[in-house]
Amino acid sequence: MANLKEFFNRIANNNRIYTAEDIGNMTSKEFAENEKAINYQMENLGIPRQSDLTNNADVVYVKAYTREDGTKVKAHYRSKQDGVVSDNRQNSENFTGAATNIDPTLKLEGGITYNDYLIDKNAGIRNYLNHNINSVAGSLSEKMLNLGVNALGYPLNQNDAVELWNMASNPTGIYNNDYIRKNGTLYNDVDSLTNEYEPYKAKIKDKIKSQFGDVNVPGIVLHENSNVSNAIAHSEELVDFIRDNYADLKSGKEISGSFRFNGFNNLHNAFGSVDVLSAKVRGNYVDIELLDTYDFNKNDKNPLVKIGRSAQETGKLNPYFTIVKCRYKLK
Numbered sequence: 001m002a003n004l005k006e007f008f009n010r011i012a013n014n015n016r017i018y019t020a021e022d023i024g025n026m027t028s029k030e031f032a033e034n035e036k037a038i039n040y041q042m043e044n045l046g047i048p049r050q051s052d053l054t055n056n057a058d059v060v061y062v063k064a065y066t067r068e069d070g071t072k073v074k075a076h077y078r079s080k081q082d083g084v085v086s087d088n089r090q091n092s093e094n095f096t097g098a099a100t101n102i103d104p105t106l107k108l109e110g111g112i113t114y115n116d117y118l119i120d121k122n123a124g125i126r127n128y129l130n131h132n133i134n135s136v137a138g139s140l141s142e143k144m145l146n147l148g149v150n151a152l153g154y155p156l157n158q159n160d161a162v163e164l165w166n167m168a169s170n171p172t173g174i175y176n177n178d179y180i181r182k183n184g185t186l187y188n189d190v191d192s193l194t195n196e197y198e199p200y201k202a203k204i205k206d207k208i209k210s211q212f213g214d215v216n217v218p219g220i221v222l223h224e225n226s227n228v229s230n231a232i233a234h235s236e237e238l239v240d241f242i243r244d245n246y247a248d249l250k251s252g253k254e255i256s257g258s259f260r261f262n263g264f265n266n267l268h269n270a271f272g273s274v275d276v277l278s279a280k281v282r283g284n285y286v287d288i289e290l291l292d293t294y295d296f297n298k299n300d301k302n303p304l305v306k307i308g309r310s311a312q313e314t315g316k317l318n319p320y321f322t323i324v325k326c327r328y329k330l331k
Contacts, residue, residue: 007041183223274290
């Protein structure tokens with residue numbers, strides 16, 4: 001286990017260490033408030049699990065407490081400091097203390113290597129991250145995300161996000177897949193979709209071509225009783241979309257549009273933003289068809305998204321589209 005001592009977060013201006021469990025338990029508001037500090041820690045240290053820090057002599061466990069002004073502070077871990085704060089702040093570029101316990105195969109001290117890809121003997125974790133983002137072959141990017149997504153995703157109840165990533169990163173992941181068999185149907189391309197999608201095929205093709213430059217990619221239709229459909233049906237974002245369009249829906253109109261899943265959660269990491277192909281009232285329900293392409297935003301500043309984009313641009317990810325059928329019960 002690497003020495004976590006003396007880590008200082010220059011964004012948060014403190015030595016708190018966020019764990020995967022801390023992030024997973026945050027509300028959307030809490031994540032938004034701490035996102036920059038979390039990204040800084042991810043770049044300079046990594047995101048350990050709580051089990052990685054238990055009984056670690058280089059960190060201190062702080063019990064939950066209430067400040068004098070009434071602010072409640074959740075229990076958390078802090079890095080032990082050497083007492084010279086200026087060293088931690090001003091010389092932060094000399095950091096080499098990375099949470100290598102996240103995966104023991106990574107070697108981040110005394111010369112960073114990853115599966116025998118030598119970077120530089122004096123490199124720090126920031127160099128390692130940038131090397132992955134800028135990897136010519138894209139293979140390092142893909143492997144790094146594979147480690148992070150699978151190691152952190154399941155414990156944080158982000159199963160759908162993990163499954164969708166694995167379909168993209170595994171050369172045969174979208175075929176003969178248990179997740180698809182349990183939750184939906186695989187189609188070879190847009191033209192193979194059933195007749196109910198005939199009115200939307202042109203729009204689907206435009207979306208796919210704009211993202212991948214080619215319409216001949218497979219797709220998954222996830223049914224109303226799928227895990228992810230049930231999650232979407234209970235999401236605040238879908239409720240807000242229906243509320244904003246309630247009058248038109250009740251009048252019998254078919255609605256289209258888009259919305260974004262917020263926070264650091266299963267739906268955000270599985271889809272980000274989705275297009276609403278169709279939303280219309282049937283009896284006491286609103287039937288919704290959502291469209292998404294599995295791709296990474298070119299201009300996103302999040303380090304993980306950058307790595308995903310690098311892997312995508314170098315052909316290391318399978319392109320595919322997803323349609324999710326949802327049913328929302330009107331109150």
